[in-house]
Amino acid sequence: MTKAFFDHISTTPLDPRVFEAMRPYFLDRYGNPSSHIHDQGQAALRAVDQARAEVAALIGAKAGEIVFTSGATESNNLAVLGAAEGAGAAKRHVVVSEVEHFSVMNALIPLRNAGYEVTVLPVDRTGGVDPDAVRKALRADTALLSVMHANSEIGTIEPVLPIGRIAKEAGVTFHVDATASAGHIPVDVGEIPADLVTLSAHNFYGPKGAGALYLREGTKVAPRTFGGFQEMGYRAGTENVPAVVGMGAAALLAGREMGAWAEHLTRLGKTLWDGLATIPMLHYTGHPSERLPGHVSFWVEHVEGESLLLFLNMKGVMAASGSACSSNLRGHDEEDLVASPVLRAIGVPSDICTGSITFSLGKGNTADEVRSALDALPGIVERLRAMSPTYLDYQKRQVKGG
C-alpha cells in the first residue's frame, strides 16, 4: 500500500541534505558558541553565524537581524509579548487578526490580564484580512499589529504588503507570522514592511526545535527569557547548535529550490483540487487563488472530519483536520473540544465545522499519491454518509421536495 503524507503544514520531513549538514554537530563539533576561546567553541560559533546568514538571506534580512529560538511558538510569544513591552508604558493596545495561530492568540492572555486592550480583526469568507479594517483599528497607543502571512488551516495568503504599509504610516510595530509561508513562497523583508517575522525550520524541510524571529534594526523588543547574552540578549540560553545549523541549511536549500518546489506543488494541488470537484456537496475553504501552493482544504456535508481521516489513514493517506475533535484527542477533558476558531471566523456553519479537511502537499509527493487520495475519498464519503442520520434526513427531504 502506498503511504502518502499530505500533512506538511504540521511538519515536513527533514531533507537528507539538511541532515548531513547537521550530523557533525551532534558528535564531532559539540562546542558551545559562547565558549569561543577554544577550537570547539569557535567551530560552533562559526556554524551558528553561518546559519544566521543563511536564514537572513532567505528573507532578504541582515544576519544581525535574526534571533534563533526553539521554534515558531517561542518566536510568536517573543514577538507579541516582547514588542508589547518594548513599546513602552504609554502604548497598551494590540491588534491581531482572528485567524492567528494559538501561539499568538494565547500570548494575548497575559497582556489582557495586564490591562492591555486587544482588537481582533475579523476576516472575510476566504479568510482574508481587510487592510481598511487594519487602518481603522490602529491608534496612537497601538503597540503592535500581528497578521500572519499564510494560514495553515485554509491556506489563504494575507495581504501583508498593504497592511504593512498602513502599519508603517501609523508608526505601529508590525509582526508577521510566516511559519506556513517561509520557504514555500517568497518572504522578503525588503518588500514587506514587517518589523518582526516568525520563521520555523521544520515547516521547510529543516529540523524540529529550531525557529527564528527576524527583528528589523531598531525594533524595540523586550526579552522573554533571562540569562546570558546569547542571541544579542533577546534569547538567553545555549543555542541548539545542530538544529540551528539545520535551519540554516534548510533556508539555503529553500532559497535555491523553492521556485521549483512551488511549481510542482501547484501542479499536484490543482490535480487534487479539480479531482475533488466530483464529490457531491464538497466545499473548498480559503481563498481560491491567493493560497499556499499545494494546499487544498475543504469540508464535506454530512461527513465528520475525524472519521474521514481515520479511514484515509487506513488507506495509507495521511491528511489533517481543522476539527478540534481530532486535533485535541490528547486534551485533558472535553473542555478542550472546541470548534476550529478559523473555520468559525470564515463562516463555515458550526454543524459541519467538524468536517474540515486539510491536504498540504510537500516536495516529495507524487502524482500517483494524489491519485491514490482521489481514488480513496469518494468511497469513504459514501460509506460515512450511509451511516449518517443527517444524510438520511437530507435524502428524505430531497425525495419529498423532488
Next chain:
Amino acid sequence: MAAGPYSEKVMDHFMNPRNVGEIESADGVGEVGNPACGDMMRLYLKIDEGMVVDAKFRTFGCGAAIASSSMLTEMIKGKTVDEARAITNQHVADALDGLPAVKIHCSVMAEQAVKSALDDYAKKHPG
C-alpha cells in the same frame, strides 16, 4: 489493529460497525446529540414482550461516536427493557476497552440514546 489514540476494539467497531441502518416501524426511536457539537446518533429499537429483539443506528460523528453506537447496539440486543435502561456510558466505554478522556461524551451519547429510545417506546406503549 490499533490506530492512533483508539483501542483495537474501538477501531474494529469503527471500521466494521454492527447494526447500521434503520428499523421500519420501530417500537422506539431515540435521537441524541447535535451535529453542531460534532456528533449525533439515532437509535431504532424493535421490542417484543419486554425484550429488545433488534437495534439499529445511524451516527454522524468521530471514530469513538460510531464505535460507541455500534457497541451499544450489540450490548442491548437480547436484553430486557429494564436491563437495557440500566446500561451506562461506563459500560459502553469499558466494553470498548476504554476511550480517550476527550471522547467520553461519545459513550454518554450512547447511554442517552438508549434511554431516549426506551422513553419513546414507553410513550407509545403506555402501561
